[in-house]
Amino acid sequence: MTETEAEIKARKERERDELYALDISGVEWHGAPGTEEHEERVEIAYLPDGAVAMRSSLDHGTVLRYTEAEWRAFVLGARDGEFDLQPMPHDGEPDAR
Template sequence: MSEPLTREELDALDLSDAKWGSDTSVLEGEGMEVAYLKGGAVAMRKANEPSSVLRYTKGEWTAFVLGARDGEFDLG
């Protein structure tokens, strides 16, 4: 596996060849798409707004996923 990307490298990364995966709600014009990038980085975008992309370093993505699993983002 390649070395983790720095924030600067991630922000400069060309995503034109990224392979986007999605959940089933994309079929209805909604939902999120995710692309796994080199160095363990991840890009995420709304299916109906493909030009608006969030980019996460490996560390940021790991923290997000673990926080979601631990309920950090529960609204209730």
């Protein structure tokens, strides 16, 4: 039996609510290998069921949380270059190359 669009949306909202309800005050935060704690960096924490929390080392109060499926999609997209930054010319507009 396949889920309807409304059922999928409701399930995803429930998963998100459960994820943000988790107490993550005691999680261990990890930065990229080779970075130092005093450096500006992205930090992640592994949560139950393959979920991940992500924050900036400069703003511990803002924490984004991703389900396992969302995190996997992000990582695969990043590996594929989907989020590579485009060079910016001096006028601040994206390079049209």
